[in-house]
Amino acid sequence: MNDKGGENLLEIRDLYVRFHTLRGLVKAIDGVNLEVKYGEVLGLVGETGSGKTVTGLSILRLLEQNAEITGGEIIFQGRDLLKLPLKEILKIRGRDISMIFQEPKAALNPVMQVGDQVAESFLVHEEISKKEAKERVLEIFRRVGLPDPERVYKSYPHELSGGMAQRVVISMALALKPKLLIADEPTSALDVTIQAQIMDLFRELINEMGTSVIYITHDMALAAEISDRIAVMYAGRIVEVADTETIFENPLHPYTQGLLKSIPKPGYRGKLFSMEGEIPPLINPPPGCRFHPRCPKRFDPCDKEVPKLVEMEPGHKVACFLYGGAS
Amino acid sequence: MMLEVQDLKKYFPVRGGVMMRVIGHVKAVDGVSISIEKGEVFGLVGESGSGKTTLGRTVLKLTEPTGGRIIFDGRDITDLSGKELIPLRREMQIVFQDPYKALHPRKRVKDIIGEPLIIHEGASDTEVRRRVAEMLKLVGLNVEHMDRYPHEFSGGQRQRIVIARALILRPKFMVLDEPTSALDVSVQAKILNLLSDLKEQFDLTFLLISHNLAVVQHMSNRIGVMYLGKLMEAAPSQELFENPLHPYTKALISAIPIPDPKLAKKKRKMTLRGEIPSPLHPPSGCRFHTRCPFAKEICEREEPPLREVEPGHWVACHFWDELREVGVLNA
Ligand SMILES: Nc1ncnc2c1ncn2[C@@H]1O[C@H](COP(=O)(O)OP(=O)(O)OP(=O)(O)O)[C@@H](O)[C@H]1O
Numbered sequence: 149m150n151d152k153g154g155e156n157l158l159e160i161r162d163l164y165v166r167f168h169t170l171r172g173l174v175k176a177i178d179g180v181n182l183e184v185k186y187g188e189v190l191g192l193v194g195e196t197g198s199g200k201t202v203t204g205l206s207i208l209r210l211l212e213q214n215a216e217i218t219g220g221e222i223i224f225q226g227r228d229l230l231k232l233p234l235k236e237i238l239k240i241r242g243r244d245i246s247m248i249f250q251e252p253k254a255a256l257n258p259v260m261q262v263g264d265q266v267a268e269s270f271l272v273h274e275e276i277s278k279k280e281a282k283e284r285v286l287e288i289f290r291r292v293g294l295p296d297p298e299r300v301y302k303s304y305p306h307e308l309s310g311g312m313a314q315r316v317v318i319s320m321a322l323a324l325k326p327k328l329l330i331a332d333e334p335t336s337a338l339d340v341t342i343q344a345q346i347m348d349l350f351r352e353l354i355n356e357m358g359t360s361v362i363y364i365t366h367d368m369a370l371a372a373e374i375s376d377r378i379a380v381m382y383a384g385r386i387v388e389v390a391d392t393e394t395i396f397e398n399p400l401h402p403y404t405q406g407l408l409k410s411i412p413k414p415g416y417r418g419k420l421f422s423m424e425g426e427i428p429p430l431i432n433p434p435p436g437c438r439f440h441p442r443c444p445k446r447f448d449p450c451d452k453e454v455p456k457l458v459e460m461e462p463g464h465k466v467a468c469f470l471y472g473g474a475s
Numbered sequence: 476m477m478l479e480v481q482d483l484k485k486y487f488p489v490r491g492g493v494m495m496r497v498i499g500h501v502k503a504v505d506g507v508s509i510s511i512e513k514g515e516v517f518g519l520v521g522e523s524g525s526g527k528t529t530l531g532r533t534v535l536k537l538t539e540p541t542g543g544r545i546i547f548d549g550r551d552i553t554d555l556s557g558k559e560l561i562p563l564r565r566e567m568q569i570v571f572q573d574p575y576k577a578l579h580p581r582k583r584v585k586d587i588i589g590e591p592l593i594i595h596e597g598a599s600d601t602e603v604r605r606r607v608a609e610m611l612k613l614v615g616l617n618v619e620h621m622d623r624y625p626h627e628f629s630g631g632q633r634q635r636i637v638i639a640r641a642l643i644l645r646p647k648f649m650v651l652d653e654p655t656s657a658l659d660v661s662v663q664a665k666i667l668n669l670l671s672d673l674k675e676q677f678d679l680t681f682l683l684i685s686h687n688l689a690v691v692q693h694m695s696n697r698i699g700v701m702y703l704g705k706l707m708e709a710a711p712s713q714e715l716f717e718n719p720l721h722p723y724t725k726a727l728i729s730a731i732p733i734p735d736p737k738l739a740k741k742k743r744k745m746t747l748r749g750e751i752p753s754p755l756h757p758p759s760g761c762r763f764h765t766r767c768p769f770a771k772e773i774c775e776r777e778e779p780p781l782r783e784v785e786p787g788h789w790v791a792c793h794f795w796d797e798l799r800e801v802g803v804l805n806a
């Protein structure tokens with residue numbers, strides 16, 4: 149944490165995103181509220197289709213053509229990113245906010261030496277010579293633990309292993325010391341021992357630079373290891389936010405509780421807890437609380453109204469009528 | 476004994492150059508011995524490319540072994556081929572990772588699940604419908620699902636269809652190759668529960684392949700750890716986790732994130748340096764020596780044999796007893 153610890157670097161307020169498709173409107177993000185504090189790692193967790201990636205892409209305005217942001221604000225250092233002209237967004241990308249994805253090779257240009265690709269981010273945003281840029285790239289390659297940086301510099305993406313390619317992508321994302329890094333499942337395509345290396349590297353770099361991170365993952369265990377706070381998404385909404393220990397020790401939302409109980413745990417060999425039903429389609433999401441068809445505790449208001457995120461304890465918010473949540 | 480595999484080898488030729496000559500071999504499985512008892516779940520873990528899928532496919536004779544023997548339910552099946560394999564196919568089945576690819580998109584669920592009945596028993600349509608309906612109920616789907624197509628189902632439902640198809644001939648033995656890796660945790664929980672239930676109900680024996688240690692630990696009686704085509708360690712499940720004797724096993728265990736922030740902080744980490752070597756040119760001696768923090772000179776020269784060092788606990792490391800004495804591998 150740096151000296152600004154506690155304040156918000158980014159605030160997402162009441163974000164709504166939908167997609168136009170042949171089958172109908174996909175109501176992918178439905179009133180998301182989320183803050184990222186200075187210097188923190190915020191874990192954004194949830195199962196497939198819950199809206200984690202779309203939330204991340206909205207921040208950088210990288211959504212696909214068929215997306216429509218129908219409401220909300222994304223305040224970054226006092227400015228609403230959703231209202232900025234594209235020219236301004238381009239300046240912010242890479243310099244102030246950068247994003248990395250699951251498939252490192254998809255982020256790299258297949259016909260360009262990877263060193264030159266990283267150098268480009270310096271050349272675009274800073275007034276330096278090509279030679280200086282190369283020096284900086286080699287330095288950062290060394291820092292991220294790439295063996296033989298000179299050789300890696302001249303490599304093409306297909307010549308690198310998945311782990312090495314992800315190190316290159318991390319170099320590129322962190323080259324300009326951004327204030328916010330959005331990491332979308334950056335290790336899920338890697339083997340566990342390589343994942344452990346990359347996680348160690350991540351932790352070191354973000355501590356060193358004080359970068360705030362939104363760490364997107366479907367893996368609760370991974371989120372537990374890297375995050376200061378965790379936000380749980382379900383079907384396009386945030387259902388619970390708290391610091392990491394609280395989420396695991398005192399989860400309040402029935403979905404968070406069910407999710408945690410479903411994970412196989414060391415030493416336990418009996419039946420796993422299994423939640424009723426499946427994730428709902430977002431073209432015709434259930435009315436009211438989107439979790440209600442699967443919730444063991446649903447009651448009167450649940451299928452009629454949408455529960456609001458309510459702060460139960462300092463920093464612990466939950467969207468469920470069991471804890472208030474009425475408007 | 477349900478399955479006994481002795482010194483099993485599977486090499487794939489690698490071709491190159493303009494003439495596409497064989498320029499080398501990937502030793503995907505390179506001398507592996509395991510035995511699986513009736514009613515047991517044997518878990519096989521290891522990183523990508525370690526040879527888990529190849530081992531699973533070879534023991535089912537879906538691909539020809541390069542060497543070694545496969546004894547299934549008391550019979551040596553190593554050299555069976557063609558027609559001789561047909562009766563065997565009823566007894567052993569495989570479930571793959573990706574329920575999206577495993578199902579023919581233009582076939583109805585009834586035909587997908589019922590196909591083996593027609594091939595093996597020449598069953599009539601009424602018979603097929605009856606047995607498919609029974610199977611659908613068993614795996615937690617509705618009988619009405621019979622006439623639908625795969626795209627109408629979610630990932631978890633598709634994996635149920637795959638399982639129903641594998642079970643319709645009432646096999647004794649199943650290879651489960653990453654059966655839940657493509658699924659979300661809440662769906663995974665359901666499929667794992669289903670597999671446990673079916674195993675009890677039908678007296679099944681499983682070879683469970685996964686890179687997810689938590690899943691393997693949850694399901695298995697015994698676990699084998701593979702690295703670049705070799706078995707590094709094998710032991711009863713609990714023993715392997717509480718008392719790992721091979722440095723690679725320890726590294727794997729410590730690399731899996733723990734879903735408990737308090738325990739995670741206490742965990743003793745052992746992060747490996749370096750990358751997984753290419754299986755085309757595996758390291759000499761102990762294949763793990765390029766990444767092993769305890770490697771000594773001998774490790775580069777001599778391959779450590781897999782030895783039973785305690786009843787049921789096998790390990791292939793020159794220094795397993797020294798390492799245990801100093802306690803570096805303790806949790
Ligand atoms: N371009 C698009 N067109 C239509 N629907 C889309 C599009 N992009 C995303 N969606 C839908 O929006 C919802 C949220 O998707 P998103 O990718 O954010 O999920 P996620 O939480 O990242 O899931 P995963 O864990 O699978 O990556 C899903 O229902 C998805 O199908």
Ligand SMILES: Nc1ncnc2c1ncn2[C@@H]1O[C@H](COP(=O)(O)OP(=O)(O)OP(=O)(O)O)[C@@H](O)[C@H]1O
Nearest residue numbers: 487501503522523524525526527528529530686754
């Ligand atoms: N048909 C094939 N031809 C050539 N090489 C192959 C073939 N099948 C597998 N291999 C190679 O054999 C090695 C072992 O592969 P295998 O698929 O068995 O590993 P695995 O442990 O199942 O990995 P994963 O966790 O990625 O599924 C790999 O190097 C792979 O590239």
Ligand code: SF4
Nearest residue numbers: 437440443450468469
């Ligand atoms: S609002 Fe109702 S349905 Fe939704 S989680 Fe709470 S109790 Fe369950």
Ligand code: SF4
Nearest residue numbers: 761764767774792793
């Ligand atoms: S034999 Fe040597 S290199 Fe191999 S695991 Fe044991 S100590 Fe490590």
Ligand SMILES: [Mg+2]
Nearest residue numbers: 200201202332
């Ligand atoms: Mg995603």
Ligand SMILES: [Mg+2]
Nearest residue numbers: 527528529652
């Ligand atoms: Mg495999």
